[in-house]
Amino acid sequence: MSQPPLVHARSLIKKYGSLTAVDGIDLDVQRGEAFGLLGPNGAGKSSMMRMIGCTSPADSGTLRVLGGDPATEGSAIRARLGVIPQDDTLDTELSVEENLIIYGRYFGLPWKTCRARATELLESVQLADRAGDRVETLSGGMRRRVTIARALINRPELLLLDEPTTGLDPQARHILWDQLFRLKRDGVTLVLTTHYMDEAEQLCDRLVVMDKGVVAAEGSPQHLIRTYSTREVVELRFVDSPHADMAEKLTGLADRVEVLPDRLLLYTDDGDGTLAAIVDRGLTPAGMLVRRASLEDVFLRLTGRSLVD
The missing domain is CATH 3.30.70.980 (YebC, transcriptional regulation domain)
Structure with a gap:
């Protein structure tokens, strides 16, 4: 039997006052895939990510993340997630390594484990030589790589990336893409939002095109291009x-x-x-x-x- 999806949504609705940001969306994210939410600003992508990340409740519909109900098991689900927000939330006055260690402590990991994982993760994102540097001295691309490393400190089963390369120059974007390819190769499931079509084509096995809170189309990038162009x-x-x-x-x-x-x-x-x-x-x-x-x-x-x- 096939494994159940890591994210399962049916008739999902999210409202902010009179605005319906997500309007009856159905989707499934399978283990091991890179799944994208593609669309312009205001399409409902970030609202979907906040619901999947168990930080914003759905108004109606069914949502299961890692087999659990965010409404009643949000804390347990979040402990198994990695989240890379649109804006970096690193502590600029701490060192690169300290940012990872302290974040690991939020998950209840022992200090020794946090240090070992921080060393391993900074090596994987090619920033081991900057471990002792303060975050404020890093470029934007380096900060995004630190944010990715930090999000992996708890060894998440599902990694959520909200506009991961916004504001980065082309070279930094490609470095970040390489890191995400490596994560996928290592079995991490990725869910990402983007309004960069080249990013979606490069990274996503499958995606939905969103517009005004609804799914306009779904499939692999190649399938969508063959079908609609x-x-x-x-x-x-x-x-x-x-x-x-x-x-x-x-x-x-x-x-x-x-x-x-x-x-x-x-x-x-x-x-x-x-x-x-x-x-x-x-x-x-x-x-x-x-x-x-x-x-x-x-x-x-x-x-x-x-x-x-």
Whole structure:
């Protein structure tokens, strides 16, 4: 028999006054997978994470985390979770190692165990040489790596990451991605929120696309792209004419045309052929680009707006 999901939600609802942040969501997170909640700000991702993390009660519906009910077993569930919040909550006046040790004590771990795990974890995130440094001296990317190490001090079965790379430069993001790949390889189950489509494609085995508190689509990144987009996308930019006007001159050249404020997107399975057809019509865009379809294109198809709106 297959193992039960680590997170099981049915008809889950969360309200803040008159605002329904999560509106009847169903989802399951299986052991060992990296599961993503993808969507723009305000989609309900963080509200879902707080409910899964047993820090915000659901208003209605069923939620089970690690087999327990957050409403009655929240403390026991939290002891088996690791949480990486959007904003670092490290104590900047303590050393890197002290942040991990003190956090481990919150779980009732002995001092000796906390020290041993802190040494092991800082080695794993390549910060062993900074163990004695105060946190305030670290870069943003290093602080995120310390936060990951701290979240693992209790050896969690489930790691929750809320916008883990927001604000990081590209190099720091890729270093962090490598750390998360290693955790998944070691059997840690990941649930992460993001509005970066490339991050979701890189990290997630499976994800849900959220919009206005509901699930718009669910599946692997590759499945969603195949289902809701063409293989390639042609991006065009015009300077002298409104993009909406230019879209009318492109009729019949693509399966679908999206008009965005700064560019036109033409969805096609043959990007180079579409570019040639555009030139044949005598059109001269200021910029042209052929790229593969992405999760952002999926979101545009499902909601009519960009992931970062």
